Amino acid sequence: MSQTTPLPLIAVDIGNSRIKLGEFPTRTADGGLPQPTRTLQLSTPTWEPVEIALWLAPQKPKDFQWLCGSVNQVAADKMRAWLADEAGSGDVRFLENDQLPVAVNVENRNAVGIDRLLAAVAANRLRPPDCPAVVIDVGTAITVDVVSREGVFCGGAILPGVEMSAKALHEYTDRLPQSKMSELGEPPPALGTSTDEAITSGLYWGAVGAIRALIQQLNQDMPVPPLAILTGGTARRVADLLEVPARYEEHLILSGIALTAAKLA
Structure with missing residues (x-):
């Protein structure tokens, strides 16, 4: 048969x-x-x-x-x-x-965005045995999450993506223009010589600096250095700026x- x-x-x-x-x-x-x-x-x-x-x-x-x-x-x-x-x-x-094949240690599993858990499922296929992972998803929001050396999703941090931050700068001020920046592309000069350039610099390097700082803080609580895994539209460019070994996976969530x-x- x-x-x-x-x-x-x-x-x-x-x-x-x-x-x-x-x-x-x-x-x-x-x-x-x-x-x-x-x-x-x-x-x-x-x-x-x-x-x-x-x-x-x-x-x-x-x-x-x-x-x-x-x-x-x-x-x-x-x-x-x-x-x-x-x-x-x-x-x-x-x-x-609750259908995803990943253990979770957070306050409320069902309140976690399913994209974060799917990324953790894929991260468990990538990380070496007994090595934790930090998963960075650069999207509408930027998430920086921890998967323990036992393969458990432990939570992390969420911050606004650059397009969301740009919109807030414009809407919550009287004179700042709406930045056309929507994602983390090529690194801009840190010194902006116009308002638009200054906003672009602040959005870009502020996001990269926040990701760097979160990885450093999370590293302090880990027994061994984690594998950093990045995904999201322009995360490949960010990987080279983090000053830690990082792996880029374009389709991490689809793979999860x-x-x-x-x-x-």
């Missing part, structure tokens, strides 16, 4: 600014971190189902299993409704925090979803 071959996976990371999708093969390889064979990035506020349909073509949503992690309820509801129409009774799941799918299978 033949067994039905599992469908390939579409992992969906629904964030506050972006939605990221990645296709993973039917079976997740043991040992390394699974990587998507193709990806799609959408704007959370403006995405349309046709963008996903064109990316999948000629295949259809029902040709895949879907596993979604979301921190944006409005976008998740829209995705859920579209998949209900297009995938029908197919394999579509939206993850809850793929690892979770393998555990749930």
Whole structure:
């Protein structure tokens, strides 16, 4: 009697600014971190189902299993409704925090953003045995989280991303302009000779300095130096500025979803 071959996976990371999708093969390889064979990035506020349909073509949503992690309820509801129409009774799941294969030591597991826990799932595949990890996600918000040497998510710190900080500077002052800076790109000069340049410098180097300081403070409470893992849109550039060994993983959260799918299978 033949067994039905599992469908390939579409992992969906629904964030506050972006939605990221990645296709993973039917079976997740043991040992390394699974990587998507193709990806799609959408704007959370403006995405349309046709963008996903064109990316999948000629295949259809029902040709895949879907596993979604979301921190944006409005976008998740829209995705859920579209998949209900297009995938029908197919394999579509939206993850809850208690379904993830990672131990947690925080006050309230269910209050933690699922993206942070999915990053911890992936970090546990990357870190050496008996080595803790610090996971830095540079997004709408910047999170700096600890995974212990035993593989336990221990919490961390959350601070505003540069676009959020730029908006606050403009809205809470009378004369400061709205900075066009939306992410951590190429390092600007620290000395700004105009208001715009000064804001860009403060936003950029303030964020990098905060990440550095948090890593240093967290290191003090660890028995051995941690592996620093960065993810997020422009985190690759930040990795070179942290003055600690750091590894960049572009699709860390999507990989965490793929690892979770393998555990749930």
